[in-house]
Amino acid sequence: MMVMLAAFPALAMAQETQVVKIGFSSPLTGAQASAGKDNQGGLTMAIDALNAKGMVIGGKKIKFEAVMEDDQADPKSGVSVAQKLVDMGVKAIVGPYNSGVTIPASRIYNDAGIVMGTVASNPKVTMQGFPYVFRVAASDSQLGGKMALYAAKELKVKKVAIIDDRTAYGQGLAEEFAKVAKANGMQVVGTEFTNDKATDFNGILTNIKSKKPDAIFYGGYSPQGGPMTRQMKQLGLNTLLLGGDGICAPEMGRLGGDAITDQVYCTQGGAMLDKLASGKAFAADYQKRFNRPAETYAASFYDGMMLIAQAMKEANSVEPKQYISALEKIHYKGVAGSYEFDAKHDLKQSPVTVYRFKGGAPEALTSY
Numbered sequence: 001m002m003v004m005l006a007a008f009p010a011l012a013m014a015q016e017t018q019v020v021k022i023g024f025s026s027p028l029t030g031a032q033a034s035a036g037k038d039n040q041g042g043l044t045m046a047i048d049a050l051n052a053k054g055m056v057i058g059g060k061k062i063k064f065e066a067v068m069e070d071d072q073a074d075p076k077s078g079v080s081v082a083q084k085l086v087d088m089g090v091k092a093i094v095g096p097y098n099s100g101v102t103i104p105a106s107r108i109y110n111d112a113g114i115v116m117g118t119v120a121s122n123p124k125v126t127m128q129g130f131p132y133v134f135r136v137a138a139s140d141s142q143l144g145g146k147m148a149l150y151a152a153k154e155l156k157v158k159k160v161a162i163i164d165d166r167t168a169y170g171q172g173l174a175e176e177f178a179k180v181a182k183a184n185g186m187q188v189v190g191t192e193f194t195n196d197k198a199t200d201f202n203g204i205l206t207n208i209k210s211k212k213p214d215a216i217f218y219g220g221y222s223p224q225g226g227p228m229t230r231q232m233k234q235l236g237l238n239t240l241l242l243g244g245d246g247i248c249a250p251e252m253g254r255l256g257g258d259a260i261t262d263q264v265y266c267t268q269g270g271a272m273l274d275k276l277a278s279g280k281a282f283a284a285d286y287q288k289r290f291n292r293p294a295e296t297y298a299a300s301f302y303d304g305m306m307l308i309a310q311a312m313k314e315a316n317s318v319e320p321k322q323y324i325s326a327l328e329k330i331h332y333k334g335v336a337g338s339y340e341f342d343a344k345h346d347l348k349q350s351p352v353t354v355y356r357f358k359g360g361a362p363e364a365l366t367s368y
Helices: 002-014 033-053 075-087 099-111 140-153 168-183 202-209 222-234 251-259 277-290 298-315 320-328
Strands: 017-026 060-070 092-094 115-118 133-135 159-164 187-193 215-219 240-243 264-269 352-358 361-367
Touching (some): 017 033, 017 075, 017 298, 033 298, 060 075, 060 298, 075 099, 092 298, 099 115, 115 298, 115 320, 140 168, 140 215, 140 264, 159 168, 159 202, 168 187, 187 202, 222 240, 222 251, 277 298
Parallel strands (some): 115 133, 159 187, 159 215, 240 264
Antiparallel strands (some): 264 352
C-alpha cells in the first residue's frame, strides 16, 4: 500500500500542465493597426492549433499563452514592450513587425536570452550577430532586390524615382531596390524622402513629375502608400508605383480608392499561398475565424510560432537556451514556405512573390 501511494504523486507530476508564455509585439493601434491585427490573428491561430494538439514537453502537457502587446510601430514603445515581456518571463517572442522597432528591441530580448522570431526585413536585424534573433521572412535585399529585377526584366522600366519614409524598413528597402536597379541598367532620376506620419506628398510628387520617370518605387507602408497613389492620380502622374511588403495589403485599396489600379506592384516574402494546398487552407481558416482575409504576414506569424514549438519539442525543453540549437538546425515546412536558417539566422531560401493590384487588393503574379 505504501508503494502504491508513493506512485500517485509521480503520476500526477507527469500529467501536470505547464503554461508557456509567448510574447507578441506589433502595432495594434495607430496607422499600422491593420498590419498588427493581421499578425495577431496568425499567432492566435498557431497557439490555438498547438493547444488543441496537447504537446508534451519535458514530461508536462504544455499550454501556450500569448501575451499580446501594442508597440505602436514606435521604437521607444517597442523597447518598453520588450522590457515588459522579458519581466513577464516569456519563452519566445513572435515579432516585432517593424524594423525600426525590432533593431533596438532585439538587444533587450537577446540580452535576456529570449528567442525572437521576427518578420522585420532590414538587413541590420541579423547583422548585429545576436544569437537569439531569427528572421522568419525575407530580408530587404530579397524584397527590394527582386522588385528591381522584376521591374527591369518584366516591366522594362528604364527610369525610376525613389521615395522612402526614413524608417529603418523603408530606407533599407529603398537602398536595396536602388542597388539592384542600377546594376540592371535602370536610371534613378530622383530620390525623395517623407515620413511614416505624413499625409501630404504633393511637393515631392510634383518634383518627381518633372523628371518623367517610368516608375516610382516607394519604401514605406500602406498608410502613406494609399494616399500617395491618390495624390499621384490628382497630379496626373500616370506612372507605375512599385513597393515592398509594406504596401502589399488590401489596406492600400481601402486608403487609395480608385487610384489603386493594376499599375501598382509589390513584393512579399514567401511562396504564393493560393498555389499551395496548405496556403489555401490557412487563408480559408483565417477568413472564417476573423471575418477578414489574411494579409501580408499572418502566415509568417503562424509559421514563426509553429517552428519555435517544433524546436522546443525536438529539444524536449521550453527554455530558450535549451531549444535554440534545435531552432538553428531546424527543417520545417510551414504555410508560407520551408524554413532553414543560415549562420546569420536569416532564411537560407526565401521565395519572393510579386503582386499586382486588382480590384484594390494585391493578386499574386509570380514567385521570383
